[in-house]
Amino acid sequence: MFSPSLWRCSSCSFPTLFFVQFLGAFNDNLFKNALVIWFTFKLATNESDGGLLVTLAAGLFILPFVLFSAFAGRLADTYDKIALIKKIKLAEIGIMGLGALALVSQSVELMLISLFFMGVQSAFFGPIKYSILPQLLTGRLLIKANGWFSGSTFIAILLGTIFGGLGIMLPAGETWMAGAVIATAVLGWLASLGLKTDLPVTKMQSQTFRQMVAQAKQVPIAFKSVLAISWFWFFGAVILSQIPTLVKFQVGGNDSVVVLFLTLFSVGIAVGSGLIAKLMPPKIHLNWHSFLLVGMGLSLAVGMILLGQLPPAGENLLSVHELISNGFFQGLLLSFAAMALFGGAYIVPLYTLIQIETPEPQRARMIALNNIINSLLMVLSALLIMLGYALGLELLTMLLIVALMNLPVAFWLKSLGRNLSG
Structure with missing residues (x-):
């Protein structure tokens, strides 16, 4: 996966762009996961309250993608991306200055507003960072760059989770996190000043969501890839948003156990992304993708069955050291x-297909449409989880339902067959 020509590409600014997007993803997750752990372990007293608050936070972070991605895509296709x-x-x-104030004042309302911004x-x-890559790189370098972007995003999630989740629980953790998010934002802006390139722009045309979909359907391979990616984010959003609640109220683990689960998920995605970027032939195909989806669903189902065999969670939360000797916990x-590894291998070829199949003048808007549909399904996942809590469903039951939902989607993807191959 490592390519010297990719990292020595000073004229195309890829190394600097990579660093800028990595810092952005890290800061998003540093702030978001600090709030999630704070909500779960300092505010919530039961599974329903914790699940609802964390799900609300996740939904507020995703909602802007639904509201603004179409306009963001038009901007990216119109003005100089750098x-x-x-x-x-x-x-x-x-924005992080506002977030820092929210953390120091411990204002829940201000935290949620900052998360929205x-x-x-x-x-x-989002539309800029993925639409700019095909203008900077081509061929195998583009596939490798997508692998690095996807894998590093989940490493950023991992690092943000570790530092945000553990940092917020330190004495004066709110103050430490306030300083960290501002410092990371400043570093990201300074890094962006090193980007230098001259890319073509086009005249912006206003489009409704329906017009964007109609135009995207004219590139069927890319549009179907968008739909396939969106399902992954529905599935992944449910898992990531509910891990803290699952760990505290079902596993009976403390905040370090939450970090362990999120770490496994992030590393698994990164490893899967790296493997598929290395193993995928130059002509991209999606022959494995239905099996990868089945693997994701079965892995989640097996995990929930194993979790059901663990002793009921007690009042005293357990550490990783106290849980690791339990064979069912190890299996979980x-x-x-495994679920994350299948997911990482699933998404990289799909993103690459969108980039190489979509004509350059339309590319940022196709990626913006991808962000909109992804976000719609992620918001839908949050609403369904909140509905499940309102109906009194247990979290284990809801996650098993999501695992089973993965199967018909896998059959749909299989039915597309060669029509979805690039």
Whole structure:
């Protein structure tokens, strides 16, 4: 996967772009996971309250992708992408200043508002970072770059989870996290100043969501790839948002156990992304993807069955050291790692197909449409989880239902067959 020509590409700015997007993903997750752990272990007193609050936070972060991605895609296709990146990264400093104030004051309302604006910033950055890659790189280098982007995003999630989750639980953790998110935002803006390139732009045309879908359908391979990616984010959003609640109220683990589960998920995604980037032939195909989806669903189902064999959670939360000797807990960890590895291998070829199949003038808007549909399904996942809690369903039951939902989607993807191959 490592390619010297990719990292020595000074004229195309890939190394700098990689660093900028990595810092952005890290800061998103540093702030978001600090809030999630704070909500779960300092505010929530039962599974329903914890699950609802964490799900609300996840939904507020994703909602801006639904609201603003279409406009963000038009901007990315119209104006100089590098100039936009610099402005977006500068805005991140102000947003994180608001987030820092929320942390220091311990205001739940201000935390949620800050999280929403972080989602706005990410919604505008997303179409740029993926649409700019095919203008900088081609062929195998593009596939490798996508592998690095996807894998590093989940490493950023991992690091943000570790530092955010453990840092917020330290004495004066809110103050430490406030300083960390501002410092990371400043570093990301400074890094963006090193981006130098001259890319073509086109005249912006206003489009409704329906018009974007109609135009995207004219590139069927890319559009079907968008739908396939969106299902992954529905599935992944449920898992990531509910891990803290699952660990505290079902496993009976403390915040370090939450970090362990999120770490396994992130590392698994990164490893799967790296493996598929290395093993995928130059002509991209999706012959394995239905099996990867089945693997994701079965891994989750096995994990939930194993979790049901663990002793009921007690009042005293257990550490990783106290749980690791339990064979069912070990099996649960392995099932989560396997689920994530299948997921990482699943998404990289899909993103690459969108980039290489979509005509350059339409590319950012196709990626924006991808972000919109992804976000719609992620918001839908949050609403369904909240509905499940309202109906009195247990979290284990809801996760088993999601695992089973994966199977018909896998059959749909299989039925597309060669029509979805690039």
